[in-house]
Every structure is written in C-alpha cells, then in structure tokens.
Amino acid sequence: MVIDGRTLPVTVKTSAVSRRISLRVDAMTDSVVVVVPTGLPAREAMRFVHEKTDWIRARLGALPPRVPFAAGAEVPVLGALHTITPAPEARRGVWTEDGRLHVSGLPEHLPRRVGDYLKRRAKEEIAPRAFAYAQRLDRRISSLSVRDTRSRWGSCTSDGALSFSWRLVLAPEAVLDYVVAHEVAHMVELNHSGRFWNLVTDLMPDNARPRHWLKQHGTSLHRYG
Structure with missing residues (x-):
C-alpha cells in the first residue's frame, strides 16, 4: 500500500x-x-x-526514529547511552569505555561489528541469570539461544529450551532481568496463570516497573541497527 x-x-x-x-x-x-x-x-x-x-x-x-550503527550514533548498552566511536588502528575488537562504544577495524565493517558485539554481550548477560533462576526453581535448561525476534522478547518450550531477543541488552538491566525471570518461570508453568506470576515475583519481586518500561519503550529497541 x-x-x-x-x-x-x-x-x-x-x-x-x-x-x-x-x-x-x-x-x-x-x-x-x-x-x-x-x-x-x-x-x-x-x-x-x-x-x-x-x-x-x-x-x-x-515510531521512534531509526538509529543506524554508524559513527557518532548513540546506542544504549543495558540502558546507558554509548556513542559509537571508530578506532581503526586498535586491535581490541569492540569495547565500551567512558560512555563510548569503541569499534576497531575498517569503517565498512563497523555496523556488523557493533551488531555482533551486542548479540554476544546479550548472551553473556542473559545466560548466567537464566541458569541461576533455573537452579532456584530446580529446573534444567536444555538450550539457550539469542535471536532477533520481532513479536516476542523471549520464549520457552516444554523441554526447557529458552530463546531471547538480543535487543534486550539495549534495555535497562532490570528489564533484561525481568524477561529472563519471566521465561524461566515458564519452565514450571507454561501459561500466564496466577501460579506463574507468583513464580515471577518470587524470582524478581520488583517486576512491575520493568514490565511497564517494556510496554512503554519496547518498540524503540527495534529501531536500532
């Protein structure tokens, strides 16, 4: 149309x-x-x-404006804005320091390098939380993946396979934490019953604010890159 x-x-x-x-x-x-x-x-x-x-x-x-992965753009990492800063002579890959997201290598590789870094960082942040929560519920995670999903921030299957959107690493840390707790709770209750929400609250008592943030600002996470 x-x-x-x-x-x-x-x-x-x-x-x-x-x-x-x-x-x-x-x-x-x-x-x-x-x-x-x-x-x-x-x-x-x-x-x-x-x-x-x-x-x-x-x-x-x-819709919020799109933010490309380009030099000078501001991208949040766990909710804190970082300015993408080329570092062509460096040999450190991509790293954050003093409010900057430094990217080594050739300029034409910068968008891909930033995306790869954020996806890797997302798994590094999500996996330890997921395994810790699963241990508290005496459940075993069969697999954990990070993808670029559109309609869901996370998912859980009956056999304990968890999947999350890498874009959660852009959100404040409490929001990422809430989504992980939410999906791990589904390992016990594959529904949204009262029992399920009680489990979420047991894992993360203060979950109302991150839930509200995600409803209000979640769309903006899809505008990066």
Missing part, C-alpha cells in the same frame, strides 16, 4: 484460531502485518488494511 507517497509492504497471515482480522505495524521493517481467519480472501484483508489507513499513518508517525 502507499501512504503519503511512501510504499509499505503488507504481509497477510492466516490463523486457524483467529476469529477476526487484526493489524499491526512492524517497527523493525516499517511494514504492515494483517492476520486473518483461515479462509478469508486476501482481497478482504487488503480492504480492511486500506480502511485503516489513518490508523497506520498515526502508528508510523509515533
């Missing part, structure tokens, strides 16, 4: 459990995603999308 001269990709997904059409704007790709019940013609989905043009325009306008 085209809004104000801007061409937006539209992805139509079918769902066997959905009873009505739902719509969202993907903050990572600036695209439109519409989910429809199985059997609904695509033309009906697109008619619905065009009826919601004003809503889509408003959602796009509310």
Whole structure:
C-alpha cells in the first residue's frame, strides 16, 4: 500500500484460531502485518488494511526514529547511552569505555561489528541469570539461544529450551532481568496463570516497573541497527 507517497509492504497471515482480522505495524521493517481467519480472501484483508489507513499513518508517525550503527550514533548498552566511536588502528575488537562504544577495524565493517558485539554481550548477560533462576526453581535448561525476534522478547518450550531477543541488552538491566525471570518461570508453568506470576515475583519481586518500561519503550529497541 502507499501512504503519503511512501510504499509499505503488507504481509497477510492466516490463523486457524483467529476469529477476526487484526493489524499491526512492524517497527523493525516499517511494514504492515494483517492476520486473518483461515479462509478469508486476501482481497478482504487488503480492504480492511486500506480502511485503516489513518490508523497506520498515526502508528508510523509515533515510531521512534531509526538509529543506524554508524559513527557518532548513540546506542544504549543495558540502558546507558554509548556513542559509537571508530578506532581503526586498535586491535581490541569492540569495547565500551567512558560512555563510548569503541569499534576497531575498517569503517565498512563497523555496523556488523557493533551488531555482533551486542548479540554476544546479550548472551553473556542473559545466560548466567537464566541458569541461576533455573537452579532456584530446580529446573534444567536444555538450550539457550539469542535471536532477533520481532513479536516476542523471549520464549520457552516444554523441554526447557529458552530463546531471547538480543535487543534486550539495549534495555535497562532490570528489564533484561525481568524477561529472563519471566521465561524461566515458564519452565514450571507454561501459561500466564496466577501460579506463574507468583513464580515471577518470587524470582524478581520488583517486576512491575520493568514490565511497564517494556510496554512503554519496547518498540524503540527495534529501531536500532
């Protein structure tokens, strides 16, 4: 579809459990995603999308600006802003120091190096927390991965496989901590029952503020890189 001269990709997904059409704007790709019940013609989905043009325009306008991984850009690491600073002569890879994210190597490799560093740092921050929480619940983690997920900050399977968004490393430390506690609690309760939330609170008593932060600012994490 085209809004104000801007061409937006539209992805139509079918769902066997959905009873009505739902719509969202993907903050990572600036695209439109519409989910429809199985059997609904695509033309009906697109008619619905065009009826919601004003809503889509408003959602796009509310998105935070994109922040590329480039020299001079400010990127948060555990919530603290760091200025990306090239260090072409250095041989230290990527490191943080005094509010700067130093990146050695050739300029053309800078975006990839920053991304690789943040993904590695995310796993370094998440894994110890996850294993410590799992031990408290007497559960065993079968695997732990870090990915660039769009719709979930984390996930847990019935066999104890945990997965997290690397973008959590951009958020304040308490937010990352909360998501880890949330997913580990699912190793006991694969639901969102009262028992589940009691487990989350046992692992992290002060979880209301990070939950609120994620609802208010989570979209901004998808605008980096």
